[in-house]
Amino acid sequence: MSLGITLVSHVPEIANGLPKLLDQVAGDVSITTAGGTDDGRIGTSMEKIMNAFSENGADEILAFYDLGSAKMNLEMAIEMSDKKVHLYDTAFIEGAYTAASLIQAGVGLDEIETQLKPLTIKN
Amino acid sequence: MSLGITLVSHVPEIANGLPKLLDQVAGDVSITTAGGTDDGRIGTSMEKIMNAFSENGADEILAFYDLGSAKMNLEMAIEMSDKKVHLYDTAFIEGAYTAASLIQAGVGLDEIETQLKPLTIKN
Amino acid sequence: MALTVDTLTSWMNDFAGKIEANAQYLSDLDTPIGDGDHGFNMKRGMTAVQEKLQTKPTDLQNGFKTIAMALISTVGGASGPLYGTAFLEMAKKTSSTDDLGELLDAALKGIEMRGGAKPGDKTMVDVWNALVPEVKNGTLTQEKIDAAVEASKDMIAKKGRASYLGERSKGHIDPGSQSSGYLFQSLLETEGLL
Amino acid sequence: MALTVDTLTSWMNDFAGKIEANAQYLSDLDTPIGDGDHGFNMKRGMTAVQEKLQTKPTDLQNGFKTIAMALISTVGGASGPLYGTAFLEMAKKTSSTDDLGELLDAALKGIEMRGGAKPGDKTMVDVWNALVPEVKNGTLTQEKIDAAVEASKDMIAKKGRASYLGERSKGHIDPGSQSSGYLFQSLLETEGLL
Ligand SMILES: Nc1ncnc2c1ncn2[C@@H]1O[C@H](COP(=O)(O)OP(=O)(O)O)[C@@H](O)[C@H]1O
Ligand SMILES: Nc1ncnc2c1ncn2[C@@H]1O[C@H](COP(=O)(O)OP(=O)(O)O)[C@@H](O)[C@H]1O
Ligand SMILES: [Mg+2]
Ligand SMILES: [Mg+2]
Ligand SMILES: [Mg+2]
Ligand SMILES: [Mg+2]
Numbered sequence: 001m002s003l004g005i006t007l008v009s010h011v012p013e014i015a016n017g018l019p020k021l022l023d024q025v026a027g028d029v030s031i032t033t034a035g036g037t038d039d040g041r042i043g044t045s046m047e048k049i050m051n052a053f054s055e056n057g058a059d060e061i062l063a064f065y066d067l068g069s070a071k072m073n074l075e076m077a078i079e080m081s082d083k084k085v086h087l088y089d090t091a092f093i094e095g096a097y098t099a100a101s102l103i104q105a106g107v108g109l110d111e112i113e114t115q116l117k118p119l120t121i122k123n
Numbered sequence: 124m125s126l127g128i129t130l131v132s133h134v135p136e137i138a139n140g141l142p143k144l145l146d147q148v149a150g151d152v153s154i155t156t157a158g159g160t161d162d163g164r165i166g167t168s169m170e171k172i173m174n175a176f177s178e179n180g181a182d183e184i185l186a187f188y189d190l191g192s193a194k195m196n197l198e199m200a201i202e203m204s205d206k207k208v209h210l211y212d213t214a215f216i217e218g219a220y221t222a223a224s225l226i227q228a229g230v231g232l233d234e235i236e237t238q239l240k241p242l243t244i245k246n
Numbered sequence: 247m248a249l250t251v252d253t254l255t256s257w258m259n260d261f262a263g264k265i266e267a268n269a270q271y272l273s274d275l276d277t278p279i280g281d282g283d284h285g286f287n288m289k290r291g292m293t294a295v296q297e298k299l300q301t302k303p304t305d306l307q308n309g310f311k312t313i314a315m316a317l318i319s320t321v322g323g324a325s326g327p328l329y330g331t332a333f334l335e336m337a338k339k340t341s342s343t344d345d346l347g348e349l350l351d352a353a354l355k356g357i358e359m360r361g362g363a364k365p366g367d368k369t370m371v372d373v374w375n376a377l378v379p380e381v382k383n384g385t386l387t388q389e390k391i392d393a394a395v396e397a398s399k400d401m402i403a404k405k406g407r408a409s410y411l412g413e414r415s416k417g418h419i420d421p422g423s424q425s426s427g428y429l430f431q432s433l434l435e436t437e438g439l440l
Numbered sequence: 441m442a443l444t445v446d447t448l449t450s451w452m453n454d455f456a457g458k459i460e461a462n463a464q465y466l467s468d469l470d471t472p473i474g475d476g477d478h479g480f481n482m483k484r485g486m487t488a489v490q491e492k493l494q495t496k497p498t499d500l501q502n503g504f505k506t507i508a509m510a511l512i513s514t515v516g517g518a519s520g521p522l523y524g525t526a527f528l529e530m531a532k533k534t535s536s537t538d539d540l541g542e543l544l545d546a547a548l549k550g551i552e553m554r555g556g557a558k559p560g561d562k563t564m565v566d567v568w569n570a571l572v573p574e575v576k577n578g579t580l581t582q583e584k585i586d587a588a589v590e591a592s593k594d595m596i597a598k599k600g601r602a603s604y605l606g607e608r609s610k611g612h613i614d615p616g617s618q619s620s621g622y623l624f625q626s627l628l629e630t631e632g633l634l
Contacts, residue, residue: 013140014216020165020191021132024475025601042281043322044144068217068406069324072360075316076327091214092245093137094190101604105472110141117607121214121242123362147281148407165475166516191600192518195554199512199521222412228278238412246554 003103003112004030004058008065008074008087008094010043012036012112017092026100030057044070049077051087061085062103062112068122090119126226126235127153127181129208130219131188131197133166134158141216149223153180167193172200176208184208185226185235187219191245209236212245247346249382255299255307255438260432264294265425275421279408282419283323291321291329306344310337323405324361325422328370331360346439349384355376361405368401368408368415372424377430386434395419395427442538447633448503449493454626456486458509469615473602474599477517478615485515485523500538503532514561518555518600519616522564525554540633541576548572555599562602562609564616571624580628589613590622 005022006066009015009075020029028071032055036047043066063085064120065071071087078085088095093118102112128145132138138158145154155178156172167188176184186208187200188194194210201208209232211218218239225235279355284291292336303309310333310395318330335356336349343349354374363369376394380386396419403415407423433439447606459466459482462512466479488510512524524578529550530543537543548568555565576578590613597609600616627633 009140010125011140011144013143017136018136018167024165024477026603028168029303037322038319041322042147043326045289045322046318048310064161067220069327072324072331075360077332091217091242092162094216094244095482097190098604101601103606105605107605107608115604118213119244121217148410160516161513164516166520168516169512169521191333192521195518195521195525198554199525221410224407225414228411228414230411230414238410 002030002058003109004032004056004061005096005100006049006052006054006056006061006063007031007033007092008044008049008063008070009035009092010066010087011034012040014066014100018096021093021118022100023095025097026104028114029100031100031104032056039052041094044073044079046073048075049073050081053077053081053083056083059084059108062099063087064090064092064099066092086113088116089122090116091121095119124183125153125181126232127155127173127179127184128180128219128223128226129175129186130154130156131159131167131172131175131186131193132158132215133189133193134157137162143221144216145220145223146160146161147221149227152223152226154223155179158240168194168238169196169200169203172196173204176204176206179206182207183232186210187213187215187222187228189215194245211239211243213239214244218242220243247440248344249306249349249439250344251303251306251309253436254306254320255302255339257311257432257439258292258295258299260436261429262296264268264392264428264432265289265292268424268428272425274419275419275424279403279411279418280421281323281407281413284325284425287321287323287325288425291317291326305340307337307340310334310340325370325425328357328361328422332358332374346433347378350374350378350381363368363405366401367403367404368398368420368423369403370420370426372398372401372420373423373426373430381430381433382440384399384440386430386440388434391427391430391434395423398423441540442634443540443543443633444538445497445500445503447630448500449496451630452486452489452493452507454630455623456490458500458622458626459486462618462622464617466619467612469618472478473518473597473605473609473612474615475601478519478619480513480524481517481519482619485511485520488537499534501531501534502504504528504534515633519564519619522551522616523552540627541589541626542571544568544572544575551590557599558608560595561598562592562614563597563599564614565619566614567590567617567620567624571620575624575634578634580624580634582625582628585621585624585628586623589617592617 015033101112135158138156155175269285276284288408314333332353339352463479470478508527533546592614616627
């Protein structure tokens with residue numbers, strides 16, 4: 001069973017840029033993104049998030065977000081999606097980088113979550 | 124005495140995109156960035172960081188970075204710069220967003236640092 | 247107190263009018279303690295709702311779903327999933343009742359579930375929490391609405407963007423509380439609803 | 441064991457040659473526990489160093505400064521500020537000594553200060569920490585260099601990108617330890633240095 005990553009940011013540039021950092025250490029991990037609103041403003045979009053889930057090549061997804069309202073759209077998208085998605089309240093970039101490195105190294109979900117725990121900063 | 128923000132990211136797009144998130148809540152705060160290496164690759168550049176310091180309109184700078192090697196270039200730039208720069212090991216985006224909101228609200232450095240403390244996740 | 251497709255539509259049109267008229271004010275409220283977009287967000291959302299409702303919904307459930315989807319897909323900010331969830335929960339609840347008070351109760355639970363805010367956290371939850379019981383008791387008045395919105399002013403934000411300001415969020419009306427105030431005001435002003 | 445502008449230049453040219461020849465290998469070492477660029481980073485840096493050194497430095501301090509600045513401004517990754525600081529500290533130290541062992545001692549302190557890594561953290565610090573005393577004792581050998589580099593293999597990374605992998609960083613040679621190994625190997629191979 002494969003693990004992938006979905007990144008949700010309020011800013012399209014951040015959503016587009018972060019995979020470049022992760023690809024360096026996790027070239028084989030499927031990483032999909034949802035950045036900005038449907039019309040490209042600062043914000044998030046449940047539809048874009050659902051697309052990011054379905055475009056992701058992995059069976060199970062680890063999802064990371066920047067600010068709180070992104071989390072709400074993420075949760076709605078998770079409720080409406082068939083895929084198994086795990087949502088993390090970690091530092092956005094640092095959590096995603098950690099997860100990407102560990103998935104690439106073949107580490108399992110349990111161990112990944114143990115390593116993500118100290119990066120949890122949102123509620 | 125005014126406070127500004129400098130953002131250092133390995134990825135040019137992230138360095139360019141993050142100010143859009145911060146400007147929404149901190150339109151009056153001077154925010155300067157250094158993203159990528161001198162030749163636009165993924166990485167950081169001490170020279171770009173020094174430029175970000177000197178371009179910043181504030182007297183005192185709060186600096187945030189994404190990954191550890193950015194911190195080393197930041198510290199070298201700080202040693203070589205005349206400006207007073209405070210470096211934070213917080214979650215990158217979340218720390219910068221918190222600082223920007225508080226600077227805009229006129230909060231002083233001490234109180235800002237108290238609020239940044241729980242976001243510290245690097246060493 | 248039984249809602250119909252027609253009274254739901256009137257309610258929404260009235261609410262859309264208030265949002266439109268007060269969009270700048272709502273965004274101004276969002277400026278010192280947020281990102282200054284709440285009025286524009288809600289205006290975009292309610293304009294989409296009004297357009298969708300020009301085609302009469304087949305039933306109440308459909309009406310609520312249409313409203314929810316329009317808000318979810320156009321608002322962009324936190325208020326999108328929050329109001330969206332409120333209307334989605336009301337849609338679900340129409341399977342068992344068309345009583346306005348019970349529907350609003352379900353909406354409030356939805357907002358709390360979606361955002362994780364509790365009363366006192368300086369969010370729209372405070373206004374809903376104060377006013378839903380008044381609707382159920384038949385005691386909703388403009389004074390009570392104004393008081394509920396005003397009460398957000400002295401609170402310290404624990405959720406949403408304003409929470410980043412901590413103590414500094416005090417002294418400002420919460421924009422989402424104000425827009426929710428308009429939603430309840432529209433209930434008062436819409437014929438045959440209360 | 442006194443360094444001169446000429447022996448420094450020979451040392452750097454020899455090191456640049458090794459980096460050039462092993463760039464792909466160093467990047468391959470960086471792939472399982474990093475971002476796969478260490479060899480390319482170092483090659484870019486040492487090519488810049490070689491170019492700068494084509495103009496003969498006026499004195500030892502200037503030579504070290506030139507090397508440091510070239511590395512700092514072209515490498516891009518963590519190894520840039522680390523090697524850069526090493527050479528910068530050696531530049532400073534030339535004010536009081538031209539003894540290779542003492543200069544290397546200052547370099548090691550600089551690397552530790554810059555990166556905050558301690559011996560055992562699976563970084564280049566381990567190789568410097570093991571080999572600087574050998575230089576000072578006049579006991580540096582290829583075997584000792586190989587052993588110091590190889591020792592990084594079983595360590596668990598506590599600093600740098602490899603530290604994100606925790607336990608999984610075990611079993612791989614640290615790329616920065618390997619490139620530092622080449623730096624010491626160049627000391628062995630450069631006439632008149634040890
Ligand atoms: N977690 C939450 N729970 C309940 N209400 C919230 C929450 N977060 C924000 N809100 C409400 O949303 C309003 C802000 O909406 P809006 O400005 O449209 O979104 P954003 O903050 O994303 O720009 C706030 O005034 C508050 O009433
Ligand atoms: N904090 C640190 N202290 C000492 N050495 C470090 C530190 N971080 C990284 N290194 C060294 O740098 C090497 C990686 O260099 P390089 O690949 O060029 O940089 P990056 O990791 O930024 O891509 C590691 O193998 C390690 O030896
Ligand atoms: Mg807002
Ligand atoms: Mg917004
Ligand atoms: Mg590397
Ligand atoms: Mg790199």
